[in-house]
Amino acid sequence: MLIVIYAYRLTLAGRLNVQNFDYQVIINALPLLWEGLQLSFLLTALALVLGLLWGTCLAIMRVWGSAPLRWFSAIYVNAFRSIPLILVIFWFYFLVPMLTGESVGQFYSALIAFTLFEAAYYAEIMRAGFNSVSREQYQAGQAIGLTYTQNLRFIVLPQAVRNMTPVLLTQAIILFQDTSLVYVVSLRDFMTTASVIATREGRLIELYLFAAAVYFVICFSGSLLVKRLQKKVAT
Numbered sequence: 001m002l003i004v005i006y007a008y009r010l011t012l013a014g015r016l017n018v019q020n021f022d023y024q025v026i027i028n029a030l031p032l033l034w035e036g037l038q039l040s041f042l043l044t045a046l047a048l049v050l051g052l053l054w055g056t057c058l059a060i061m062r063v064w065g066s067a068p069l070r071w072f073s074a075i076y077v078n079a080f081r082s083i084p085l086i087l088v089i090f091w092f093y094f095l096v097p098m099l100t101g102e103s104v105g106q107f108y109s110a111l112i113a114f115t116l117f118e119a120a121y122y123a124e125i126m127r128a129g130f131n132s133v134s135r136e137q138y139q140a141g142q143a144i145g146l147t148y149t150q151n152l153r154f155i156v157l158p159q160a161v162r163n164m165t166p167v168l169l170t171q172a173i174i175l176f177q178d179t180s181l182v183y184v185v186s187l188r189d190f191m192t193t194a195s196v197i198a199t200r201e202g203r204l205i206e207l208y209l210f211a212a213a214v215y216f217v218i219c220f221s222g223s224l225l226v227k228r229l230q231k232k233v234a235t
Contacts, residue, residue: 021205021206022203022206023206025197025201025203025206025207026206026207026210029193029194029197029201029207032193032197033190033193033194033197033210033211033214035188035193036188036189036190036191036192036193036194037189037190037214039187039188039189039190040176040179040180040189040190040191041176043107043110043111043114043179043182043189044172044175044176044179046111046115047111047114047115047118047175048118048172048175050111050115050119051114051115051116051117051118051119051122051175052119052122052168054115054116054119054122054123055118055119055120055121055122055123055125055126056122056123056126058073058076058077058119058120058122058123058126059073059122059123059124059126059127059129059130060130060152061073062074062077062123062127063127063130063131073123076120076123077120077123077124079120080116080117080119080120081120081121081124085113085114085117085178085181086181086184088113088116088117089109089110089113089114089181089182089184089185090184091113092104092109092110092112092113093106093109093110093113093184093185096109106182106185106186106187107187109185110179110182110185110187114175114178114179118171118175121171122168122171125164125167125168125171126160126164128164128167129160129161129163129164130156130160132159132160132163132164133155133156133159133160133163137155137156137159138151138155138156140155141154141155165229166226166229166230169222169225169226169229170223170226172222173219173222173223173226176218176219176222177215177219179191180192183195190211190214191211194207194208194210194211195207195208
């Protein structure tokens with residue numbers, strides 16, 4: 001956002017115009033930017049799947065677990081939702097090697113941090129989805145002889161997933177945007193690659209505006225998909 005405002009001011013001042021804008025530097029950087037974007041997509045997809053799995057477990061603990069499990073889930077969710085994501089990435093990249101004597105690596109430290117952090121948010125989304133299913137339907141499943149697992153699988157989860165899918169997708173968009181934070185461990189995602197090339201070539205405006213445009217197109221497309229799903233769910 002700041003780089004867009006800066007570019008706008010330069011345009012008003014007459015220092016940035018179409019003639020001065022170097023499109024060739026963007027074209028030359030496309031292969032490296034595409035590699036970085038692929039890494040961002042991979043990190044988002046893996047963190048989304050693993051975060052959903054762990055978040056579902058936390059939500060089940062919170063809703064139907066025993067008292068110790070409910071306490072563990074509540075403490076976990078509140079703890080991770082109260083600290084910055086960048087701090088969690090720092091923990092796994094710098095502190096874990098100090099404690100274990102072994103390096104986790106750039107990619108895996110970021111993946112673990114994103115998974116554990118996002119799971120706290122997914123757990124709350126899942127918990128709200130579970131609570132959106134009326135208690136009477138759960139009791140009806142018990143009345144026809146379904147076990148606890150069958151009740152959860154065939155009655156609660158299908159309705160809960162339908163209700164919370166738009167919110168989960170919104171959180172996935174936020175996760176994709178947050179992948180830009182991996183610059184702190186020098187992982188070459190899309191944003192880090194754009195920043196490195198911009199600094200090397202001395203073309204900050206071109207590369208940052210292009211990066212902003214790519215993020216806008218991807219996130220805006222995702223937002224349109226979420227709106228369509230919300231209408232479908234409401235119907």
